[in-house]
Amino acid sequence: MKIEQIKELLEKSGAFAWRITQTKTKRWEFYFIRHDLDQNRSADIENYQITVFVKSDDGKGVGSASAEMGPDETPEYVELTIKDLLFQASLIKDAYYELKAPAALPESEETDVDLNRISADFMDTVKKLPETDEVFMNSYEIFVSDVKRRIVTSTGIDVTEKYPVSLLETVVNARNSEHEIEFYKLYDSGTCMKKDLTADLGKTFEYGPARLSAGKTPSLGKADVLFSGEDAVRIYEYFKDGLDCAFIHMKYSSFKKGEPIAEDITGDKVTLKTLKFLDGSSMNMLTDPEGTPIEDRTLMEEDIPKSFHGGTKFSFYLGEKNTFIPGNYEVSGGTKTADELKKGPVLECVFFSDFQVDTMSGDLFGEIRLAFMHEADGSVRPVTGGSISGNMKEFVKSMKMSTDRSRYDNALIPSYTRLSDVTVTGAE
Amino acid sequence: MKAPFSEYLEKIAPAVKAVVSDLSKDHDYVSALCTDSKGLVIRIGSKSRSISNKTMTTERGVVFRVCKNSKYSEYAVNTADWNEPEAVIRQLREELERQEALLESSSVSIYETPVLEDEPCEFFGQKDTELLPEKTDLKELTEKLISISDKGMGMSSEIIECIARAQSTHISKMFLTKNRDLRQSYVYSEGMVAAVASSGGSVKEDYKTVSGIKGPELFDEMEALLEPVINGALELLKAGPIEPGEYDIITSPEVTGLIAHEAFGHGVEMDMFVKHRALGADYIGKRVASDNVTMHEGALCAENVTSYFFDDEGVMAGDVTEIENGILRSGICDSLAAARLGVKPTGNGKRENFAHKVYTRMTNTMFDSGSYSKDEMIASVKYGYLLEGMQSGMEDPKHWGIQCIIQKGREIKDGKLTGRVVAPVIMTGYVPELLGNITMCSTDREVFGSGGCGKGHKEWVKVADGGPYLKTKGRLG
Numbered sequence: 001m002k003i004e005q006i007k008e009l010l011e012k013s014g015a016f017a018w019r020i021t022q023t024k025t026k027r028w029e030f031y032f033i034r035h036d037l038d039q040n041r042s043a044d045i046e047n048y049q050i051t052v053f054v055k056s057d058d059g060k061g062v063g064s065a066s067a068e069m070g071p072d073e074t075p076e077y078v079e080l081t082i083k084d085l086l087f088q089a090s091l092i093k094d095a096y097y098e099l100k101a102p103a104a105l106p107e108s109e110e111t112d113v114d115l116n117r118i119s120a121d122f123m124d125t126v127k128k129l130p131e132t133d134e135v136f137m138n139s140y141e142i143f144v145s146d147v148k149r150r151i152v153t154s155t156g157i158d159v160t161e162k163y164p165v166s167l168l169e170t171v172v173n174a175r176n177s178e179h180e181i182e183f184y185k186l187y188d189s190g191t192c193m194k195k196d197l198t199a200d201l202g203k204t205f206e207y208g209p210a211r212l213s214a215g216k217t218p219s220l221g222k223a224d225v226l227f228s229g230e231d232a233v234r235i236y237e238y239f240k241d242g243l244d245c246a247f248i249h250m251k252y253s254s255f256k257k258g259e260p261i262a263e264d265i266t267g268d269k270v271t272l273k274t275l276k277f278l279d280g281s282s283m284n285m286l287t288d289p290e291g292t293p294i295e296d297r298t299l300m301e302e303d304i305p306k307s308f309h310g311g312t313k314f315s316f317y318l319g320e321k322n323t324f325i326p327g328n329y330e331v332s333g334g335t336k337t338a339d340e341l342k343k344g345p346v347l348e349c350v351f352f353s354d355f356q357v358d359t360m361s362g363d364l365f366g367e368i369r370l371a372f373m374h375e376a377d378g379s380v381r382p383v384t385g386g387s388i389s390g391n392m393k394e395f396v397k398s399m400k401m402s403t404d405r406s407r408y409d410n411a412l413i414p415s416y417t418r419l420s421d422v423t424v425t426g427a428e
Numbered sequence: 429m430k431a432p433f434s435e436y437l438e439k440i441a442p443a444v445k446a447v448v449s450d451l452s453k454d455h456d457y458v459s460a461l462c463t464d465s466k467g468l469v470i471r472i473g474s475k476s477r478s479i480s481n482k483t484m485t486t487e488r489g490v491v492f493r494v495c496k497n498s499k500y501s502e503y504a505v506n507t508a509d510w511n512e513p514e515a516v517i518r519q520l521r522e523e524l525e526r527q528e529a530l531l532e533s534s535s536v537s538i539y540e541t542p543v544l545e546d547e548p549c550e551f552f553g554q555k556d557t558e559l560l561p562e563k564t565d566l567k568e569l570t571e572k573l574i575s576i577s578d579k580g581m582g583m584s585s586e587i588i589e590c591i592a593r594a595q596s597t598h599i600s601k602m603f604l605t606k607n608r609d610l611r612q613s614y615v616y617s618e619g620m621v622a623a624v625a626s627s628g629g630s631v632k633e634d635y636k637t638v639s640g641i642k643g644p645e646l647f648d649e650m651e652a653l654l655e656p657v658i659n660g661a662l663e664l665l666k667a668g669p670i671e672p673g674e675y676d677i678i679t680s681p682e683v684t685g686l687i688a689h690e691a692f693g694h695g696v697e698m699d700m701f702v703k704h705r706a707l708g709a710d711y712i713g714k715r716v717a718s719d720n721v722t723m724h725e726g727a728l729c730a731e732n733v734t735s736y737f738f739d740d741e742g743v744m745a746g747d748v749t750e751i752e753n754g755i756l757r758s759g760i761c762d763s764l765a766a767a768r769l770g771v772k773p774t775g776n777g778k779r780e781n782f783a784h785k786v787y788t789r790m791t792n793t794m795f796d797s798g799s800y801s802k803d804e805m806i807a808s809v810k811y812g813y814l815l816e817g818m819q820s821g822m823e824d825p826k827h828w829g830i831q832c833i834i835q836k837g838r839e840i841k842d843g844k845l846t847g848r849v850v851a852p853v854i855m856t857g858y859v860p861e862l863l864g865n866i867t868m869c870s871t872d873r874e875v876f877g878s879g880g881c882g883k884g885h886k887e888w889v890k891v892a893d894g895g896p897y898l899k900t901k902g903r904l905g
Contacts, residue, residue: 028527031785033703036539037531039764042523043504043783045489049482065479070488070506091570092470092477116530123534139703169884171705173826182705182826186885219672250475251588252624252631313476353831353856354822354885360624361631365854365905367831369824387831387856387905389669393629425672425856425905 001073006048007152009075013082015089016062017053017099019153019290022046027145028115034137035127046071052082053099054089061093097316102157103293105286113146113164121192122168129201135208138171138182151291159291164190165282170201174208181211183351183369186230188409193280196407200229207350210382211370217347217386218373219426225388226341226348226374227417231355231366233408235417236331238392239270241359243299245310245318252360255305262303267398267420269302271333274309274326275412283327283410292324299326302333303396330412334401341402341416344374347424349388362392368427385427395419430554431613431643434464434600436488443510444490444604450517452606456543457495459605461740463782464488467597468561468644472573473589474581479566483597484880485890489782492520498540500764501527504783542767544741548607551744553737555614559643561596569594569647576654580623583658586665588631589624590658594647603742610742616733616890617646618878621653625661632667632851634660634817634835639877639892641735660817660836667836667851672905676812676840677855678805678897681874683815683834685893688793689881690821690830691859692716692723692750693893696759697776697788697825702768706825708759716756717863722796723751723895725760727775730792732892733877740786741777748774754864762788780887787883795895798869802897805868806840813837813904814845815853818879828859837904854905862900870897 003022010018024046031038051066065088067081122142131137143166150160168187173180183204187197227235242261247253255261274297277284287293290312298306308320315323342348348371349355355366367387374380398421401414444460451458467483489506503520510516573592580590596617603610622635636653640646679687692708700706708716717723727735727745738744741763749757761769762777765788778789806814817835824830832855839848877892 027783029785030527030531033539036537037499038539039500039502039785040524040527040531041502041504041785042527044507044519044523045504045783046507063477067481068486072506072509088479088566091567092472092479092574094475094477116526120530120534123536138705167886169886171703173704180704180826182824184884221672246476250624251626254629353824353829354820356820356833358852360633363852365833365852367822367829367854367856369829385829385856386903387854389852389854389905423669423672423905425854425903427856427903 001071001075001078003150003152005075006050006078009079009082010154013086015052015086015154016055017154019051019099019151021049022150024148025145026115027143028119030119030123030142032140034139050082050085052085052089054086056093060096062096063089063092063094065089094313095317097313099153099155100290100292100312101155105159105293111162111164113162115144115146118144118164118166118191121194125192125194125197129198130205134176135172135174135205138173140171141169143167151287153291157291159287161285161287163285166191168197172201172204172208174212176212179212183207188282189280190282190284196280207370211384214370214382214384216427217368217371217383217424218428220347220424222421223424224346224418224420225422225424226346227419228350228415230408231349231352232413232417233411234355234357236411236413238357238359238362239272239300240329243305243308245308245314245320245323248308249314249317257305260303261305262393262396265303265397268335268401269333270300270331271298271302272300273298273330275328275330278328278407278410278412280407281328281410285327288325288327290325294324294327328410331414332405334403334414336400336402338402338404338416341400341418342374344376344378346374346418348372348374357392364392365389387425388422390422394421429557431557431560431598431615433554433611433613436464437462437600437602440510441602443513446513447492447516448604448606451492451494455494455496457546459493459603459742460490461782462490462602462604463600465597465599466562467595468564469593469595470570470573471591471593472570472577473591474577475589483595484888485597485599485781487781491782495543499538500541502785541764544763544767546605546607549610551610551738553612555641557615557643558645560615561598561644564644569644572647576621576651580654580658584662586625586627586662587623587658588626591622592650593620594644594650596644603738605742608742610738612737614641614736615643616641617644618733619647619650620878621650621657623657623661625665627665630665632661632664634664637876637878639733641731641733663849664836664851667849670837670850670853670904674901674903676809676899677902678809678814678899680814680816681894681896682818682876683832684795684895684898685876686818686821686832687862688723688795688895689790689891689893690823690832691863693725693790693793694823695825695828695859696750698759698761698769699765699788700825701759702765707828708756708825711756712758714756715754716860717751717754718866719754720798720866720869721751721754721863723794724748724796725750725790725793727791730794730875730892732792732875734791734890734892739775739777740779741773743773743775743777746775760788760790762786778889780889784887787887789883789889790881790891792875793891793893794873794875795869795898797871797873797896800868800870802870805870805897805899806845807843808868808899809840809843812840813850814840815855819852830859830862831856855902856905857903862902865901866898868899872896
């Protein structure tokens with residue numbers, strides 16, 4: 001079944017609107033135990049997602065239904081599926097909205113994704129890490145995909161993009177005569193970012209001996225906590241989600257344009273911008289999943305929302321025009337150096353079991369795998385165990401950020417973020 | 429009725445067998461897992477509604493596994509023309525040769541693995557279901573879900589959203605080798621009611637679920653979830669923070685399941701033993717919990733969303749006693765890990781879908797019941813908390829650390845619930861300590877199968893877990 005045939009069937013169906021997303025993925029995977037190959041895999045996958053929109057009889061509502069199918073379905077099956085989708089969409093009704101019309105896109109050259117070269121780059125990068133008997137790679141998994149996506153809609157959008165998506169999973173172990181520990185990390189990217197990976201994994205290697213000698217995290221009650229890496233990305237997702245038209249419409253977020261996101265802000269203020277392109281990101285696409293062009297745009301400036309982002313439906317409800325679902329974003333606004341932010345007393349958490357921020361409630365929590373306790377006298381000691389918790393709605397008032405920034409896949413954020421009055425439950 | 433087996437898989441079976449047969453000429457082992465699973469998801473909220481045929485486990489495709497010179501490789505495809513099996517063979521060989529060339533040029537050494545057994549077996553299994561997701565009366569079901577959502581919205585002005593979600597998947601899988609032809613079909617379903625409450629700038633969500641190896645008839649059970657969910661969300665708005673510390677705790681069956689899953693689910697996945705990533709390997713035959721603890725894992729030890737006949741490597745489902753009266757007896761194992769460790773696989777080799785690798789994964793992970801009532805257990809606590817509802821968990825099998833994010837804690841004082849609620853609660857600790865302090869287990873037990881489980885932070889599969897109420901000590905924050 002070809003996309004043109006599906007398009008033809010949809011055009012004849014009588015649907016109020018429709019969208020087809022065709023995704024072709026060629027993926028190579030390599031799995032290693034230490035540096036021995038556990039197994040290699042190759043995948044050749046193609047899928048179509050068809051969404052049909054139906055207007056209610058009174059014209060005040062729109063229902064939608066979608067189906068995913070592989071490339072080997074017959075025209076008869078597709079025709080039947082579209083008929084089913086029309087019926088299903090008629091059963092549910094959201095408030096009226098319309099799909100977007102096509103917008104001008106910049107010319108782009110089709111990216112050549114070389115699975116062989118990118119895979120080789122990952123293997124080479126990991127092999128060159130400074131392993132010792134004490135700190136070493138336990139295992140790693142390499143995933144490299146060549147993705148081609150085409151989006152076609154009833155409103156005339158027809159955009160095709162080709163891009164690389166990679167993932168490296170690493171497990172770094174450290175051991176001494178008494179015990180052995182591990183650090184688990186996932187790196188999402190477009191291609192292999194050799195320099196970034198070497199630097200970040202190098203840092204993890206340095207943390208190994210610290211984790212082996214770490215004492216128990218003290219019960220600090222309320223304390224300042226310093227975040228970096230992927231964990232800090234979770235913190236900035238609170239701001240990004242709060243600016244989402246869906247969150248605003250559902251009243252999950254109380255952010256308002258032109259008004260500060262909190263009262264009595266004494267700390268650094270967040271400026272958040274979407275980016276079309278971010279070097280190394282796995283989300284460097286011209287359009288979002290609905291085929292809308294992505295732009296460089298300031299969403300929030302110094303804690304004051306300027307514009308919202310989001311998909312077609314909720315943007316329509318809020319009357320927001322020219323919105324899109326962002327891929328990449330950057331955060332700025334920090335005023336401190338890393339050394340200033342590490343000035344004690346502060347607990348610098350560098351590894352959690354699974355740090356989470358609930359972007360709706362603002363609650364954050366995580367069990368500490370490795371942290372450094374920076375005391376007021378300048379002394380530093382590694383600690384482990386216990387947990388942190390608190391709520392972003394309070395933390396935004398006094399948070400501090402570094403001026404220098406780091407990229408984690410699609411997010412360019414301050415390298416260090418310091419939150420005050422975080423509850424620290426010790427392990428002692 | 430019996431869940432029907434996929435006509436599509438019946439149709440492609442001869443071509444897939446032809447590929448397996450051809451590849452077997454120059455490979456030591458060849459298998460094919462073929463999948464064709466259909467689904468249905470209806471999500472009804474007050475402001476957004478959707479219907480789709482895609483659930484977490486809907487898929488259609490084939491993955492071939494080959495072994496040559498102690499090296500295992502796989503090729504997953506859904507673009508094949510099964511009228512031309514020779515084209516599939518050619519494609520597979522070319523792809524794996526390209527990868528082989530890269531591995532050689534990169535001087536990669538191989539983790540040598542014995543050839544998997546291929547004992548002759550023919551099997552055809554179908555589980556009972558009243559309805560099929562692809563043939564459900566969608567009008568009636570949609571109206572039922574709209575009614576639940578509307579009722580929820582009307583129960584309090586502080587409720588800003590009430591979502592009713594129903595999803596059902598009809599699984600068909602076929603596993604073929606030179607000597608094995610296994611086929612299975614079954615239906616599992618999940619229902620969820622969630623409510624979001626808001627007051628004074630605070631936004632909180634609560635949810636409850638039902639699940640089972642049943643068809644869409646399961647959704648009749650969803651209405652009963654509504655009142656506790658609405659009350660739960662409103663309760664969270666008033667909940668205060670917990671004073672961090674170690675407490676006597678009683679875990680509800682849902683939290684018990686989370687502990688089972690994180691503590692001695694992930695902790696005894698034996699592909700982790702191969703990589704020396706799990707402490708459990710050194711503790712087989714040793715005490716890891718109190719005498720009161722017995723734990724089982726396996727597709728056969730409960731009937732829920734992952735109770736299949738055979739796993740994704742063609743190994744028949746099992747029921748493994750992991751912990752017996754506090755002593756660690758066994759882990760769970762996929763086929764390759766078993767071959768590497770020299771043990772028998774336990775039927776726990778699972779893929780996210782046909783396009784993903786097999787890992788050792790959980791199915792039903794369950795604590796056995798005990799001899800106390802929940803009331804007796806609460807009465808035995810001087811000061812502590814009854815923990816209810818789970819959000820997420822994470823384990824550290826190398827160090828036996830555990831993190832459980834729990835929806836709420838109900839204060840217990842002098843053997844009675846005081847009515848005070850704290851939320852959210854993060855429970856952390858050392859697994860042998862947490863399990864070693866279990867002094868009471870309730871007579872009843874429940875299974876929960878609405879969640880997904882990742883290996884690390886990826887490779888999501890369906891799992892179920894549960895058990896009775898447990899009394900232990902926990903570090904809460």
